[in-house]
Amino acid sequence: MDSTSTPPGAPGIAPTWTSSNKDAVTTALGSSRVWATIGHGIVNEVYWPSTGHPQIRDLGFIVTTPNGWHEIKRENRYVISTLHPNAPLARVVHEGPGYRLELEFLCHPQRDSLLIKYELSGDDVRLYALLAPHLNSSASNDAWADGDLSARNGAVALCLRANLGFSRTSAGYVGASDGWQDFHANGAMTWTYPEAIEGNVSLMGELNANSGVLSLGFAETLEGARTLSRSSLADGYVETCANFVEQWHDWSTSLQIPYTTPQLRREAELSATVIKVHEDRTYAGAMVASLSVPWGNSHDDAGGYHLVWTRDTVEAAFALVAVGQLEDAGRTLDYLIGTQGEDGSWAQNYFPDGRGYWTGRQLDEVALPVLLAAKLRSVGHLTFSGPELAMVRDAIGFIVRNGPMSDQDRWEENAGASPFTLAIAISALVVSADYFDAEEREYLLALADSWNERIEEWTYAEQGPLGADLGIDGYYVRMSPKPAEGGLAGLINRRNVAHGEVPANDLIGMEFLYLVRAGLRDAHDKRITDTVKLVDTMLRAETPNGPAYYRYNGDGYGEKADGSPFDGTGVGRLWPLLTGERGHYAVLAGGDGMPYLEAMSRMIGPGGLLPEQIWDGPSMPQHELEPGFPTGSAMPLVWAHAEFLKLLAAITTGRAEETFTEIEARYARTIPSASRWFWRESSAFEAIAAGKDVQIDRDTPFTLHLGDGQWHRVVDLTSTPGPFGLHSVVLSASILEDYQTLRFTWRDSQTEAWRGQDFAITVRSA
Template sequence: MTTPTAPGAPGLNPTWSSSDKDMITTELGASRVWATLGHGIVNEVYWPSTGRPQIRDLGFIIAHKGGWTEVKRADTYLFSLPKPYVPLPTVVHEGEHYRLELEVLPHPLRDCLLIRYALSGEDARLYVLLAPHLDGARENDAVAGKDLSATHNATALCLRADGGFLRTSAGFVGTSDGWQDFSANGGMTWTFPEAKGGNVALMGELASDNGVLALGFSETPEGARTLARSSLADSYDESRDIFMKSWEDWAQHLRIPYASPELEEAARRSAMVIKCHEDRTYAGAMVASLSVPWGSSHDDAGGYHLVWTRDTVEAAFALITVGLYEDAGRTLDYLIGTQAEDGSWAQNYFPDGRGYWSGKQMDEVALPVMLAAKLRAVGHLTNSPPEEEMVRSAIRFIVRNGPMSDQDRWEENAGASPFTLAMLIVALVVSADYFTGDDRDYILSLADSWNERIEDWTYSVNGHLCAGLDLPGYYIRLGPRAVDGGIDGIISRRNVQHGETPAGDLIGLEFLYLVRTGLRTAEDRRIVDTVKLIDAKLRVELPTGIAYYRYNGDGYGEHEDGKPFDGLGVGRPWPLLAGERGHYAALIGEDPMPYLNSMLRMTGKGGLIPEQVWDGEPMPEHGLVPGEPSGSAMPLVWAHGELLKLLATQTTRRPAELFDVIASRYAGKRPSAMTWHWRESSPFTEIAAGKSISIEACDPFILHFGLDGWEHAQDKASVANGLGMHCVLFTTADLEGHKTLDFTFRSGNGEWEGKDFAIALAVT
């Protein structure tokens, strides 16, 4: 059947492909193509950067004796790599009447993906199905001729076969695409030459049972066709050799800590996975995952193919632990390029730096500072003007906006998180030598004050969760801001209906970073008690091992019936958090191997570590198996980085996030700061004897104050420091012998705050 245009426009609403990946692959040279494999076929292909997926999938139908099979639905395949650090996937699909072998090779020199195929079987014929989704647009134009092509604005692709196609067709998904043709007619009967302005799909019957496909990408149809044809003209074996050599050369720089053969293989694979996520158009950019969580159920322009500064730095720390200093250094340079004028970073952003979500997370400002310090510590970084300015600008932002964060590390709630506080304090201390004189002293004073107050913000004494466990207290997941009730306030849990919960009833693993960064010892009674609590409340033993929930009552995961997360759901266990618990085990002298082994066993077919694993009853209709990857993101770069860091910590007993200057300044103990810094965002109502008080704001102000019930009331103008804060300091001598400091504010334009504050002095 041939008509000018396929019927059924615009087709069904598009979705992305499954996040259940077998492997990811890219070349390390000039090519700017990244591909993922899932269910035995190529699904998302990204070009010209990791933030721009261009297709949903490229799969195959085999017509054979007795019928036809779409190989991704048959799900009977074997997967392999030549070496754990060389992402050259081979997939073998076998059924009763056919055998199809595929090798997926990003061309080393051109923006093109090559697929070598070999089909055998009685009367077997091979058909390729291609679902474009160029730049995430819902409306693409598809043309089927001697090759298969698609365009959207200034983005184009071309799929060409070295042996050619016997026939081709373009259609609209759900109505006139090739799968619908087979489903309705038992074979390929449609040959529509074009389908424009919708959710399109392309099909071609391959003329040869053995050959190579080339999928080229360019700004124009002509450019894509040129790349596809040129790539097929190149020797496949030579291209393969170049690809192999680039990865072999890169792997020579890996320094894997001593481990069992299985762990060493997993470590090399994890380093490769992280490397695959680095961009080349924007060198050093590292997206969180080349996947869209629950992608097969919805369309998402962002997914996880975005840069989160937190995930990026966590991965860069992991690269440093295995000797890849150059790679981590490029990431630091990239982060210098994406820093905002105010010193912060966007919540997440495309590799080119365009922001996506609009939140502010203080840990994502601290972590680049820590990365710079880590590279200095290993001797890879000499101070340069751009790096120095990045650090100073970030510290000024932290000073002005800390210690409370608009969002915690799970991007849900505002307040004080032990994780975020640890990052802020470490960033201040490791960067203090970028400043001199009073500014340096102020930064260290602020760090000491925030460190001493961690428990005031995040440690619940005799909280509800102590019942039955004989615990005096525990660290909570997050303490709301003072205006929201502080540690006694209410948190609205995201992703669940009616999620309002007392802050003291929610726990997570964030507090473990207090040990990991050297702010508290592993033996600290409060730490030990909270570990007992998370092991009782958040730990789950699955057929594949140990994992932990993000926090009790989490809603980010599949529904109880296995349906995909849709804004609401039930939180599932994270292998990443097994790694965090394993770090604590290593630091307190326990064996971290159960946690490492759990991370190894909770992977997909290709050894990729998922964001979450399933913890319910088996649901084969949803592909859910207890202890195995759920429908969330896979791989998760952060999780692969955590495995590498835990492997190193097992050997050295020294976490990647620990700095000598922190260990020497605090020795794991809560300090007694000489000065406490009072801000409306982080106030206090009492203070121990012998401490000074600095009353602070971001803008100039007049402080109207008195002592012991407003006696001798007077005004005092704030003084600006070199970090953008305006302060009024009361020394220990000013406060000695008094019981209270009473005060209010008048702004620079003469407006009164309209609220009185009081601090009780000399509290024991």
């Protein structure tokens, strides 16, 4: 082959990422900005310069023997182990006919590079490295094969160098002239193309020796990547490894893992390590949901799960508090202060630098940072500071003005009232009250009482159709639409299935368990216990590894029935983190959470990582699906590891990390009787018990036009400005009882425009 020729097949086939089914994740704790994932026994995505930016699809190997060639990731015959406790230094041993390949994966602590130590043994065997760049998540990269293997896209470059060099190298286009195609067509490496420009490119190098070290460096320029790659090799593998292990050892010595069995302790230590691995260093405190792209080997997604979700991040920070890592949790709070929007909210999800990705708004993601601040204060790690105070005040202002309905629930699918979101928002109002002056504090607590009293109005289905066979009178639903869209009588669209609209009272989920976890309802309240019974009947599945739960009945987020990847529709699968939520309830109800924790510890991949979902169908080896084990969704899922740690802590203490004394003191786990209900169009009500005041709030000045049910005794009342930029008219209980049925509308004081719709409130007898 002429070494100056151009490889055919430009620009190559459409790229994808790789399987999200990871064996291990790793990073160093020094100044390095490289994160690596290992799956199928090789390096998958490598992230640089932050956790939000995967730069390669994978870096694998082909082994040749006298009997043929073997791509080790396809052979899938390997064992993975961790070389040092509490340090994510993975060793993988691949064994096949006539060969044994040992690999170690080490992120350099000081340089932006990944080191791979390799040792191949066998008679007449050779080793070839295959590198698939996917720089800047772009389908078009440039690649060069000379003494090193290099690639570039814009201001991102990489260089792969072997300490003992390559004997031959080649660059090609994926699906046409890449190294795998060479072996597939010719049974050997016969192509030595020097470069492949503007395409989905691939690089191959035949290693000069069967044992040595590879260094994959990343920088803004080719020269920089080459310098880092070569310097990393010059540092020496043994010394670099010792530095890596020492840094992780120093961090892990402060872990406070509750006493438990050796097996569960090991999983807890791994869970803490997984959470720590996901923290960014370019943007300290940022924590992406997972260093993976769900079903990534079937599509190319610039987002994936390597984005920050405020919800997942705070769940992880609570787990860090549970195991004594207060500095880490505090740094995460500081990061969230930095990503808060001008209106007090956070984007639905965002890259570690704060750039938003999806555009939804979720009320729980605004309330959770407030709870994290309260948690850190409660353990003595945080005192009032200017940035913290501003964050809390702005977040609470957003909740007050926009709650209690959320544009999206925690599964990011529907708008309305979710028991989970309500529990989080109400808790935030109460625990933050002492950040505000007397007038604001009184308003917040009254609003929290009003919302708390109305939780069942919004989310509890009396005489719902799902409970009849079990003799259940009512149950908490997954969520209900906003009142103007029918409330409990409205429809919920299950967005991941075709023809997904169902009545709200036909859907149940586990969101209601947070009412107990937050301290708003008693674990033995009949409404709670009835719904638990229904959930255990409809959403629970027994797997070979123990009980697991679906998000809700009729969910479509998961592989299709034939095991093929989710592509927008599918069949919902089981979530280990929900096993943890059920375990929390068992603890708070005075039962045993250990069976749920032990089940979670078995729902793991080869390296001990917890997935987003596990398989609930028959064995499908062709799709690598086995009952009770990870599916092709995200693995690891940081939230699942956080839930594991928090459940372990709850079993020890008898309390959930999300339970605050302020909530328990105010509500004593019972429904309050609020003296005032707050009427907003988004949470309107048509009836109220006698003896309660009504406060009508709007975000602009208005004149309330009211009369009785026949529009007699008409009165106009001018709103007054109040806390949080709202304008209000308060109708006392005596006025309401005098009218019995109050009909009203309003005129905007600024535009003089009438609302154009009448509303009514009827007083119910006490």
